[in-house]
Amino acid sequence: MSGIRERPLRADAARNRARLLEAATEVFTTRGVGVPTEEIARAAGVGVGTLFRHFPSKEALLEAVMVRRLESVAARAEQVAAASEPAGALFDCFRLIVEQSAGKSAFTQALAAAGVDVHASLRGPSAAIRELLAGLLERAQQAGVVRSELTLPELLALLVGAGAAVEQLGPDPAGRERVFEVFLTGLRPR
Amino acid sequence: MSGIRERPLRADAARNRARLLEAATEVFTTRGVGVPTEEIARAAGVGVGTLFRHFPSKEALLEAVMVRRLESVAARAEQVAAASEPAGALFDCFRLIVEQSAGKSAFTQALAAAGVDVHASLRGPSAAIRELLAGLLERAQQAGVVRSELTLPELLALLVGAGAAVEQLGPDPAGRERVFEVFLTGLRPR
Amino acid sequence: MSGIRERPLRADAARNRARLLEAATEVFTTRGVGVPTEEIARAAGVGVGTLFRHFPSKEALLEAVMVRRLESVAARAEQVAAASEPAGALFDCFRLIVEQSAGKSAFTQALAAAGVDVHASLRGPSAAIRELLAGLLERAQQAGVVRSELTLPELLALLVGAGAAVEQLGPDPAGRERVFEVFLTGLRPR
Amino acid sequence: MSGIRERPLRADAARNRARLLEAATEVFTTRGVGVPTEEIARAAGVGVGTLFRHFPSKEALLEAVMVRRLESVAARAEQVAAASEPAGALFDCFRLIVEQSAGKSAFTQALAAAGVDVHASLRGPSAAIRELLAGLLERAQQAGVVRSELTLPELLALLVGAGAAVEQLGPDPAGRERVFEVFLTGLRPR
DNA sequence: CATGAATGAGCATTCATTCAT
DNA sequence: TATGAATGAATGCTCATTCAT
Numbered sequence: 125m126s127g128i129r130e131r132p133l134r135a136d137a138a139r140n141r142a143r144l145l146e147a148a149t150e151v152f153t154t155r156g157v158g159v160p161t162e163e164i165a166r167a168a169g170v171g172v173g174t175l176f177r178h179f180p181s182k183e184a185l186l187e188a189v190m191v192r193r194l195e196s197v198a199a200r201a202e203q204v205a206a207a208s209e210p211a212g213a214l215f216d217c218f219r220l221i222v223e224q225s226a227g228k229s230a231f232t233q234a235l236a237a238a239g240v241d242v243h244a245s246l247r248g249p250s251a252a253i254r255e256l257l258a259g260l261l262e263r264a265q266q267a268g269v270v271r272s273e274l275t276l277p278e279l280l281a282l283l284v285g286a287g288a289a290v291e292q293l294g295p296d297p298a299g300r301e302r303v304f305e306v307f308l309t310g311l312r313p314r
Numbered sequence: 315m316s317g318i319r320e321r322p323l324r325a326d327a328a329r330n331r332a333r334l335l336e337a338a339t340e341v342f343t344t345r346g347v348g349v350p351t352e353e354i355a356r357a358a359g360v361g362v363g364t365l366f367r368h369f370p371s372k373e374a375l376l377e378a379v380m381v382r383r384l385e386s387v388a389a390r391a392e393q394v395a396a397a398s399e400p401a402g403a404l405f406d407c408f409r410l411i412v413e414q415s416a417g418k419s420a421f422t423q424a425l426a427a428a429g430v431d432v433h434a435s436l437r438g439p440s441a442a443i444r445e446l447l448a449g450l451l452e453r454a455q456q457a458g459v460v461r462s463e464l465t466l467p468e469l470l471a472l473l474v475g476a477g478a479a480v481e482q483l484g485p486d487p488a489g490r491e492r493v494f495e496v497f498l499t500g501l502r503p504r
Numbered sequence: 505m506s507g508i509r510e511r512p513l514r515a516d517a518a519r520n521r522a523r524l525l526e527a528a529t530e531v532f533t534t535r536g537v538g539v540p541t542e543e544i545a546r547a548a549g550v551g552v553g554t555l556f557r558h559f560p561s562k563e564a565l566l567e568a569v570m571v572r573r574l575e576s577v578a579a580r581a582e583q584v585a586a587a588s589e590p591a592g593a594l595f596d597c598f599r600l601i602v603e604q605s606a607g608k609s610a611f612t613q614a615l616a617a618a619g620v621d622v623h624a625s626l627r628g629p630s631a632a633i634r635e636l637l638a639g640l641l642e643r644a645q646q647a648g649v650v651r652s653e654l655t656l657p658e659l660l661a662l663l664v665g666a667g668a669a670v671e672q673l674g675p676d677p678a679g680r681e682r683v684f685e686v687f688l689t690g691l692r693p694r
Numbered sequence: 695m696s697g698i699r700e701r702p703l704r705a706d707a708a709r710n711r712a713r714l715l716e717a718a719t720e721v722f723t724t725r726g727v728g729v730p731t732e733e734i735a736r737a738a739g740v741g742v743g744t745l746f747r748h749f750p751s752k753e754a755l756l757e758a759v760m761v762r763r764l765e766s767v768a769a770r771a772e773q774v775a776a777a778s779e780p781a782g783a784l785f786d787c788f789r790l791i792v793e794q795s796a797g798k799s800a801f802t803q804a805l806a807a808a809g810v811d812v813h814a815s816l817r818g819p820s821a822a823i824r825e826l827l828a829g830l831l832e833r834a835q836q837a838g839v840v841r842s843e844l845t846l847p848e849l850l851a852l853l854v855g856a857g858a859a860v861e862q863l864g865p866d867p868a869g870r871e872r873v874f875e876v877f878l879t880g881l882r883p884r
Numbered sequence: 885c886a887t888g889a890a891t892g893a894g895c896a897t898t899c900a901t902t903c904a905t
Numbered sequence: 906t907a908t909g910a911a912t913g914a915a916t917g918c919t920c921a922t923t924c925a926t
Binding site: 134135136160161162172173176180181182 | 895897
């Protein structure tokens with residue numbers, strides 16, 4: 125998939141880029157997107173100039189962070205989908221995606237954007253998730269384990285909602301389980 | 315002449331305060347909390363100085379806006395709760411609260427805060443909602459229409475999640491209905 | 505002419521605006537347009553914020569400075585033109601304009617712009633100078649004291665050139681006089 | 695193998711230096727001295743590092759560009775001076791110098807510096823021009839074709855002025871001719 | 885009390901210069 | 906030696922908050 129970049133990118137440059145993404149993910153997630161770029165650079169152990177060499181603007185950096193997360197989620201979701209028996213795959217992916225995005229509302233909002241307009245670079249990854257879910261939804265509906273009238277946009281909205289609910293609930297495994305139960309039960313035909 | 319009045323031309327001041335709250339609600343909701351205070355003052359037809367006379371900081375203004383919304387929601391929820399038959403009251407309130415907060419993620423986040431730490435001034439209104447919901451939840455569970463293992467924090471999380479889902483879905487009445495259906499079905503004992 | 509502004513502008517605000525223009529004129533002239541905005545604000549005895557309240561960008565400030573200079577030159581040139589006998593008026597104005605712009609290459613460049621494209625706000629003042637000179641040139645040519653084949657753009661170019669020459673020469677009254685002599689002799693029919 | 699060479703692959707280095715000067719001349723002339731060094735390096739087809747290896751600072755590069763131009767002008771002016779009959783040589787050189795600098799105000803300003811303080815490296819070339827012009831001026835004055843009271847600094851100032859005038863006029867051969875006519879007539883004794 | 889001008893810390897971004905590869 | 910990635914001081918501009926009018 126990825127791999128072939130414009131130019132191979134020097135070893136140290138690649139490491140700095142990775143560190144920046146790592147640091148930005150961490151900092152944006154824990155402290156919001158309002159943190160100064162300098163903080164992110166410091167967290168990554170580089171100067172601001174380096175940050176701006178790799179990402180032409182703060183917005184571009186945020187975008188790159190989201191792309192990475194979406195790609196990661198899409199990849200894992202595909203694995204899970206492949207490993208599950210057809211009927212349950214949607215439920216497994218639902219859980220996975222929500223758990224991946226737990227505590228990261230910035231990411232949740234990125235996922236939200238899967239349904240609306242979004243920067244070009246986000247189109248790819250979010251489309252991947254979208255298509256995966258579309259397939260899983262159809263299969264689950266044909267298997268009769270998910271309400272037949274539910275559409276893909278509604279499923280995406282429910283994913284976002286579940287992410288928000290889990291984030292709001294905080295770290296309480298049993299509670300989270302009960303919240304999931306509500307969603308998964310609700311998805312089933314009554 | 316002279317005369318020491320406690321609150322001389324309080325009428326003007328009260329109107330300005332009301333206008334500011336109105337304008338801030340509108341502007342924060344439609345354009346986010348990032349808008350400069352001057353914009354809000356302009357929208358309210360007053361100078362910035364007046365804004366800061368009524369609210370000591372931008373944050374305080376935001377807080378006041380949220381308090382007002384929460385109070386309004388609490389009031390309506392209480393009416394609805396009183397008017398519904400005991401068993402269904404929770405479901406009616408669930409819908410109401412979510413619908414009130416639709417499209418206002420700032421507010422949703424305020425509601426979210428009902429479960430976690432919050433500024434003193436928000437404690438009151440959110441406690442009111444909290445208590446109302448606690449009562450409704452217990453009654454609904456005793457009536458056997460809501461899963462008996464569900465706790466109040468989980469219910470609050472689900473409210474937040476439903477708000478996020480509805481906001482993400484956008485204006486699609488039928489879709490919104492199906493999303494509600496998922497939540498309300500999920501709340502019921504299986 | 506000027507006088508009626510959008511709003512009368514509070515006394516202190518007007519003073520700050522004037523100070524800023526004064527300081528900017530001084531600083532841009534002596535140290536070039538590269539000086540930081542903060543320096544200009546400091547020279548004017550105000551904060552940067554005030555500078556940007558009065559002039560939305562550094563460029564706008566530079567423009568305002570140039571407009572002011574051009575207006576001033578235009579006004580004095582008109583006085584001189586009115587006071588001189590028709591035949592010599594062009595020569596008197598030539599000297600005046602060059603002397604006004606001596607040592608201010610930024611301004612000279614602004615004058616230069618009178619012939620080329622320029623921001624809207626500079627159009628007015630530079631057009632005034634242009635028209636004045638057009639009239640004087642024609643009269644001088646009809647009086648037979650200036651080469652009949654010389655056009656207005658060439659006259660403007662010569663003004664710019666004379667400004668540059670005088671600036672280059674530095675403060676040497678006698679030398680400056682001889683330089684003027686060359687220009688004024690050269691303008692006459694051979 | 696081994697071997698201590700004074701200048702190992704000097705050919706490459708020399709070519710890079712030449713390319714840099716070429717590119718810098720072009721870029722500074724067309725886009726001003728504000729262009730980033732990286733742009734110049736790119737235009738020369740080398741890395742920034744190479745630029746800074748050859749020229750210790752951006753200013754040094756600008757200086758080298760100006761030296762080259764001045765040397766070139768000096769050389770041509772000497773040819774022209776040698777080829778002209780004594781009386782007219784100054785006029786021919788005047789034209790030549792102005793035409794060489796047309797459209798290059800950076801260079802014009804460099805020439806301007808010939809009269810005032812200047813970096814050490816510019817002293818040489820500008821002194822050459824200066825001396826050449828001093829000789830031509832004296833000869834022309836002795837031949838009675840140039841005002842006897844005109845001094846060398848004034849002549850230099852007029853050269854700068856003529857450059858500015860021609861640059862301001864833009865590409866209009868006939869107009870430029872008339873502007874030259876003014877200067878050359880003005881130089882003659884009345 | 886209302887007004888809006890003044891303030892200045894804070895921020896994203898640029899660019900000359902250095903240095904690891 | 907050439908390269909271009911890294912650096913970080915410097916800059917233009919914003920905006921919450923204060924205070925003179």
